[in-house]
Amino acid sequence: MKILICISKTPDTTSKIAFTDNNSKFSTDGVQWIINPYDEWYALVRAIEIKEADPSTVLHLVHVGGVESDPIIRKAFSLGGDQGFRINSDIADSFFVAGQIAQVAIEGNYDLIFTGKETIDYNGSSIGGMIAEFLDIPFISHAVKFDMANGNAIVVREIDGGEEIDSAPFPLVVSCQKGMAEQRIPNMKGIMGSKSKPLNVVEPVDISPLTSVVSFDLPPAKVGVKLVSAEHPEELIRLLNEEAKAI
Amino acid sequence: MSVLIFIDIAEGKIKKASFEAANYGAAIAQQLGTFASAIVLGKSEDLSTLGNYGISKVYNLLNESIHHFDAQVFTKLIADANETIGANVFVFSNTTTGKSVAPRLSVRLKAGLVSGAVALPDTSNGFVVKKSVFSGKAFAHIAINTDKKIIALNPNSFSVIKTEGVAEVVVLNLEIPAAKIAVQSVNKIIGDVPLSEADIVVSGGRGLKGPENWGIVTDLAKLLGAATACSRPVSDIHWRPHHEHVGQTGLAIAPNLYIAIGISGAIQHLAGVNRSKTIVVINKDPEAPFFKAADYGIVGDAFEVVPKMIEAIKKLKESV
Ligand SMILES: Cc1cc2nc3c(=O)[nH]c(=O)nc-3n(C[C@H](O)[C@H](O)[C@H](O)COP(=O)(O)OP(=O)(O)OC[C@H]3O[C@@H](n4cnc5c(N)ncnc54)[C@H](O)[C@@H]3O)c2cc1C
Numbered sequence: 001m002k003i004l005i006c007i008s009k010t011p012d013t014t015s016k017i018a019f020t021d022n023n024s025k026f027s028t029d030g031v032q033w034i035i036n037p038y039d040e041w042y043a044l045v046r047a048i049e050i051k052e053a054d055p056s057t058v059l060h061l062v063h064v065g066g067v068e069s070d071p072i073i074r075k076a077f078s079l080g081g082d083q084g085f086r087i088n089s090d091i092a093d094s095f096f097v098a099g100q101i102a103q104v105a106i107e108g109n110y111d112l113i114f115t116g117k118e119t120i121d122y123n124g125s126s127i128g129g130m131i132a133e134f135l136d137i138p139f140i141s142h143a144v145k146f147d148m149a150n151g152n153a154i155v156v157r158e159i160d161g162g163e164e165i166d167s168a169p170f171p172l173v174v175s176c177q178k179g180m181a182e183q184r185i186p187n188m189k190g191i192m193g194s195k196s197k198p199l200n201v202v203e204p205v206d207i208s209p210l211t212s213v214v215s216f217d218l219p220p221a222k223v224g225v226k227l228v229s230a231e232h233p234e235e236l237i238r239l240l241n242e243e244a245k246a247i
Numbered sequence: 248m249s250v251l252i253f254i255d256i257a258e259g260k261i262k263k264a265s266f267e268a269a270n271y272g273a274a275i276a277q278q279l280g281t282f283a284s285a286i287v288l289g290k291s292e293d294l295s296t297l298g299n300y301g302i303s304k305v306y307n308l309l310n311e312s313i314h315h316f317d318a319q320v321f322t323k324l325i326a327d328a329n330e331t332i333g334a335n336v337f338v339f340s341n342t343t344t345g346k347s348v349a350p351r352l353s354v355r356l357k358a359g360l361v362s363g364a365v366a367l368p369d370t371s372n373g374f375v376v377k378k379s380v381f382s383g384k385a386f387a388h389i390a391i392n393t394d395k396k397i398i399a400l401n402p403n404s405f406s407v408i409k410t411e412g413v414a415e416v417v418v419l420n421l422e423i424p425a426a427k428i429a430v431q432s433v434n435k436i437i438g439d440v441p442l443s444e445a446d447i448v449v450s451g452g453r454g455l456k457g458p459e460n461w462g463i464v465t466d467l468a469k470l471l472g473a474a475t476a477c478s479r480p481v482s483d484i485h486w487r488p489h490h491e492h493v494g495q496t497g498l499a500i501a502p503n504l505y506i507a508i509g510i511s512g513a514i515q516h517l518a519g520v521n522r523s524k525t526i527v528v529i530n531k532d533p534e535a536p537f538f539k540a541a542d543y544g545i546v547g548d549a550f551e552v553v554p555k556m557i558e559a560i561k562k563l564k565e566s567v
Contacts, residue, residue, distance in 0.1 A: 014514055041496075095354065098350075099354075120382055122380055123499070124362050126350035128350070129318060130353060133355055137319075139347060139351065141318070144490075160344065160441045161257070161441035162434050163434045164316075165432045210391065211360070211392060212392060213389055215388045227544050228544070238563075244542065246447070246503055
């Protein structure tokens with residue numbers, strides 16, 4: 001089994017969200033970068049578990065980004081993975097990123113491609129589905145559990161209002177979320193080993209993006225909370241009914 | 248040039264988020280001076296009522312073999328159907344189904360996709376769609392630069408306006424490719440209101456001390472016809488199921504009313520809920536950060552306050 005895990009780099013969840021250049025760019029001032037939590041906690045760790053159960057499994061990581069992304073890939077290596085591919089390019093849009101990854105995927109002939117269910121910055125949830133369409137293979141989104149039986153993948157996925165159990169043949173793309181695995185902390189051996197794992201830099205293929213960012217803005221601040229005495233919760237209900245018209 | 252809205256159905260019924268998508272798509276059509284049609288894959292209740300949401304034509308594929316969902320098959324069917332429909336703006340609801348199909352269709356049609364849209368496109372200079380980014384902490388305005396365009400609308404982002412109207416239903420005849428994914432079982436666990444589409448959400452945090460105390464949350468939710476949610480640690484320690492986890496690493500929601508009980512309001516939690524229209528916080532700590540993001544609040548012990556809220560709502564309901 002050969003697995004490709006897509007790793008994205010996102011600002012830490014406590015980062016201040018601000019914009020520069022006339023609100024057209026995210027301000028990276030003082031931002032700490034992390035592996036996108038869905039990619040790290042669920043996609044990567046589940047893939048590592050598969051390899052732990054069957055050591056013949058091959059795990060490759062792929063990332064689209066410049067040289068400044070190398071620490072993120074090394075951090076992922078400290079958890080696991082055999083080698084990595086960094087597609088040496090800035091990110092244009094989801095279509096561009098998915099197209100680049102699809103190229104690596106075609107060349108590597110993987111059985112399984114894992115992504116996170118979305119990135120916590122762009123919230124696009126589209127890379128997995130796009131890769132699958134580029135490769136013309138099945139895609140299961142929002143997976144909360146992944147197993148294998150009789151040469152097929154058995155995946156529990158979240159659907160609107162419930163869960164569904166699917167079986168699908170390989171090759172396959174799966175987007176991962178909570179439930180797939182538990183977050184891990186890298187150990188010393190992992191950190192030491194991460195430095196010597198092969199990180200291949202590949203140049204991007206020619207793909208034109210389909211969309212572009214015009215600008216960003218922030219939601220309006222709340223005007224302030226209206227506090228109601230704990231002695232009179234019925235007053236809160238009255239306000240919700242008459243003023244907010246919410247119930 | 249026209250707008251095509253993908254209508255998602257479950258057990259022969261149109262999903263609430265799809266009515267919203269239909270209405271949103273119809274508004275785009277009006278803006279562009281064209282008409283809106285809908286595509287429904289599978290058998291569903293009276294589709295002509297989609298006319299009430301501004302849809303003039305409904306393309307319906309009736310075939311037993313498509314009662315299970317496979318994104319690859321759905322994508323091909325929509326692309327094939329569009330050979331005759333000829334739409335160039337496609338609207339999905341940004342639900343699990345939409346998130347599986349819209350990206351595939353984007354690649355298949357080379358159509359730029361904006362997922363997580365929260366407002367009508369600005370067509371004054373190109374085609375620019377506002378979407379939620381940083382899990383609700385900001386918005387981005389994204390230009391779609393291709394002739395064909397796809398928008399996946401976040402549920403609860405667009406106010407539905409019902410009008411008079413009957414849609415013409417056209418039965419589609421398409422060859423259905425074999426699905427590679429086999430659905431073995433479906434398990435509905437959330438009840439009637441999926442969290443992503445709920446108008447009202449009642450959410451509990453670690454302040455509730457243990458799963459045995461969730462009765463006040465579920466009672467309040469039931470009374471309000473609300474869905475239930477929780478903070479991340481609550482699902483991590485298995486007091487509540489994973490699918491209830493809201494926030495930056497859980498589900499991002501935008502209900503009309505969000506009631507947070509015993510939740511501190513950490514930045515990662517707020518990220519997933521701050522698009523809610525009205526936020527109510529019940530917390531015994533007056534310094535809890537959540538109060539800064541709230542519209543209404545009570546500083547008090549949830550175990551005393553919430554039962555009194557329940558009583559007050561019952562009274563309110565009796566009086567109307
Ligand atoms: C990378 C990352 C991602 C994260 N993603 C998420 C996410 O998606 N969603 C999320 O929720 N969290 C997330 N977190 C965790 C987040 O930082 C907080 O730890 C979490 O939201 C706190 O949950 P809580 O409010 O339930 O618990 P606590 O912070 O422990 O707060 C409990 C609150 O209950 C109050 N309380 C106690 N007793 C009572 C009572 N009797 N009556 C009324 N109030 C009472 C307390 O005053 C307190 O404010 C993330 C963290 C990290 C680092």
